[in-house]
Amino acid sequence: MHSSKKVTNGWAMYDWANSAYNLVITSTIFPAYYDAVTSVKDASGKAIDHKVSFLGMSMESGTLYTYAIAFAYLIIAIISPFLSSIADTHGSKKKFLRFFCTLGSLACCLLYFFKAETLPLGIICCILAAIGYCGSLVFYNAYLPEIAPVEEQDKVSAKGFAFGYIGSVILQILCFVLIIAKPFGLDESMASRISFLLVGIWWIGFAQISFKTLPNPINTIKKQQVKALSALKLVWQEIKKLPVLRNYLFSF
Numbered sequence: 229m230h231s232s233k234k235v236t237n238g239w240a241m242y243d244w245a246n247s248a249y250n251l252v253i254t255s256t257i258f259p260a261y262y263d264a265v266t267s268v269k270d271a272s273g274k275a276i277d278h279k280v281s282f283l284g285m286s287m288e289s290g291t292l293y294t295y296a297i298a299f300a301y302l303i304i305a306i307i308s309p310f311l312s313s314i315a316d317t318h319g320s321k322k323k324f325l326r327f328f329c330t331l332g333s334l335a336c337c338l339l340y341f342f343k344a345e346t347l348p349l350g351i352i353c354c355i356l357a358a359i360g361y362c363g364s365l366v367f368y369n370a371y372l373p374e375i376a377p378v379e380e381q382d383k384v385s386a387k388g389f390a391f392g393y394i395g396s397v398i399l400q401i402l403c404f405v406l407i408i409a410k411p412f413g414l415d416e417s418m419a420s421r422i423s424f425l426l427v428g429i430w431w432i433g434f435a436q437i438s439f440k441t442l443p444n445p446i447n448t449i450k451k452q453q454v455k456a457l458s459a460l461k462l463v464w465q466e467i468k469k470l471p472v473l474r475n476y477l478f479s480f
Contacts (some may be wrong), residue, residue, distance in 0.1 A: 332360020
């Protein structure tokens with residue numbers, strides 16, 4: 229099997245598309261915006277209170293955000309083994325990739341409506357965006373053995389990493405320019421929320437290149453659910469033989 233440049237470029241373009249979430253939402257603009265809208269400031273602009281109310285509970289805003297992300301990753305940890313088995317045994321990688329991509333990108337777009345008075349919406353969208361991002365990566369990575377032979381997989385994987393780095397930095401710079409320059413009379417809050425909208429559009433938009441070029445895997449295995457559960461059972465049996473690994477996975 230020889231890899232197709234068109235297909236591998238299309239595969240790498242998904243990294244270009246979704247890495248914007250990891251940089252803008254996870255690492256830079258969103259955390260700063262979240263801290264700004266969930267804090268009470270005095271006359272000098274200094275934050276004096278970070279307490280927020282969520283579902284009838286009062287807690288520090290940073291704690292709430294940590295819990296939200298932890299909950300998202302708990303869901304991901306629970307469903308990832310099943311998703312991985314499905315990815316390995318089912319001929320619907322593209323459908324699942326498209327589903328999680330759509331979930332994550334729409335959640336990013338909805339963060340445009342996140343303000344101090346819409347805190348629940350912001351938290352829910354954070355959770356859904358994280359699930360969409362990580363869920364899509366399962367099926368994105370599962371494509372690699374199908375589009376490149378073993379000896380070329382490192383090269384193709386590096387191409388994806390490079391595409392993701394370049395794409396995310398380009399959008400990050402555009403968002404920074406938007407926030408700093410404040411064109412059309414925008415304030416920092418509106419510019420930040422437009423940045424979240426841009427991430428969602430960037431993600432779902434460039435992902436269409438991947439959806440168009442990636443092949444539709446042929447389903448050659450019957451009784452997919454049984455195969456998936458059998459694979460999970462084998463994995464669990466192997467983990468039980470390695471108590472150090474088992475304890476590490478549970479603690480992680």
